[in-house]
Amino acid sequence: MKHNSKLNIIIFLTFIFGFGIFNLALFQSDKISSLEQRVLTQKPVFTLARLFKGEFTREFDNYFADHFVFRNTLVKAGARLMNLKGLSGSNEATLVRKGGDNTVKNNTSSDAQYLILNGHSYTMFQYSSGAAEAYAKALNRFKQAAGSKVRVYSLLAPTSAEFIDNDNYKSMTDSQKKAFAHINELLDPGIVQIDAYNAMAQHIKEYVYFRTDHHWTALGAYYAYTKTMEAMGQQATPLSRYEKGNIEQFLGSAYKATLNYKLKANPDTITYYKPFVNYSFTRHLSNGKTLEQSKVVSPDYAKPSIGLYSAFLGGDFPWGEISTDNKNGKIMVVKDSYGNALIPFLLPHFEKIYIVDPRYYKESLTDFVKKQGITDVLFINNSTVARTTGIADLLNQLMDTKK
Structure with a gap:
């Protein structure tokens, strides 16, 4: 019996070490997974200090897992x-x-x-009344701090799960309409509410949401933009004024998360609309770099390493600034990634458009408003704000920030 146990241990160890050597011999060094459309973990830098802290071994485990032989087949x-x-x-x-x-x-x-x-x-929605109330309180707090001279707007973007056209499955996701109504009834009367919900509902038969991604399309964002201009007392620019382009074979966040073969067989097309006004665009990145002379929409941004939806604004970053030839006010857009496809439509309406993403920005929002002389503030967030307190918590932190 003892002899058999020792033999089994020897065979097991031989298999483990043998497979490890085999894996190293055929080690894959790809930087991007075309299957998952994401950047793979790269080989960590070795130092004794990082080794003793456990950082090197932890990162090497992730690196090894991302480049395992036959990994794509197993995934x-x-x-x-x-x-x-x-x-x-x-x-x-x-x-x-x-x-x-x-x-x-x-x-x-x-x-x-x-x-x-x-x-x-469809990314299913689970409502939290506590999250909805926290978001409304955060916006009310900002409105009070910004003062009466600053116009504040709230745009709540529904996701595609709200419009599932099948009674058997629609009951599996909570009502975003009711969630938005709860937020809106708690908002300060001085905050102007933008009805993006009905904008999407009225056009839901059109290509306003991606099939393989959780975002709305640029067309969906345009319809929400028309409601924004209506709330601001301005005339929306006809979509016919724009030159458009297409990016084919887009497999978005839902495909990346599920690798569902039905989604892969039904990829999306990203249609983008090029601004017709003169502008300059500067992005301030998380790594401290500043990119000037950027474009607000460009197929050049659409890379698997950062996702093809990055065609809009080049993706997410702490803050940016768009300057135009207009002389009609300055707006700050505080947004999640739903705002990326909408912001380019604002160029004909403002001389300055400041873009702030609270997930990455670290300074005071109210100080920013005062420093830049901002006249309008637009909050754009999808229904996640009625599911989790994440954005509300970040907004409160950015109002507590002191320079």
Whole structure:
């Protein structure tokens, strides 16, 4: 018996070490996973200090896992198993729960639930009255701090899950309409509410949401922009004024999270609209770099390493500034990534457009308003603000920040 146990241990260790050597011999050094459309972990820098702190071994584990031999085959197999789960009694729908919902940075409630139905992904919404109330309080606090001379607007963007056209599955996601109504009834009367919800509902038969991604399309953002101009007492620019372009074969965040083969078979097209006014655009990045002479929309930004949705504004960053030839006020847009596709439509209406992403920005919002002489502030966030307190917490932190 002892002899058999020792033999089993020897065989097991031989297999483990042998496979490890085999993996090192065929080690994959790709920087980007075309399958998952993300940047793979790169080889960590070795120092004795990082080794003793455990940082090197932890990062090397992630590096090893991302470059494991036959990794793509195993990832595909795992995704297939998830897809086979489906929903009871259904051969057309798949329900997948995945961690890493990055709608809110450092969000502790990070699990996202995806419904894949007829080649279309829906990120399911779970309502939290506490989160809705926290967001309304944060906006009210900002309005009070900004003062009566600053016009404040609130745009709540519904996600595609609100418009699931199937009664069997619609009940699986909470009502965003009711969630928005609760936020709106708590807002300071001085905050102007922009009805993006009905803008999307009225055009839901059009291509206003991506199938493989959680964002709205530029067309969806345009319809929300028309409601924004209506609330501001201005005339929206006709879409026909814009030159448009297309980026094909877009597989977005829902595909990245689920690797669902039905989504891969039904990729999206990103249509973008080029601004027709003269402007300059400067981005201030998280790494401290400043990029001048940027474009607000460009297919050059659409790279797998940062995601093709980055065609709008070049992705997310702490803050940026757009200057135009207009002489008609300065607006600060405090936004999540839903704002990226809408902001380019604001160029004909303001001389300065300041872009602030509270997930990355670190300074005081109210000080920024005063320093730049901002006349209008627009908050754009999707329904996540009625699911988690992440954005509300960040806004409160940015009002507590002292230079």
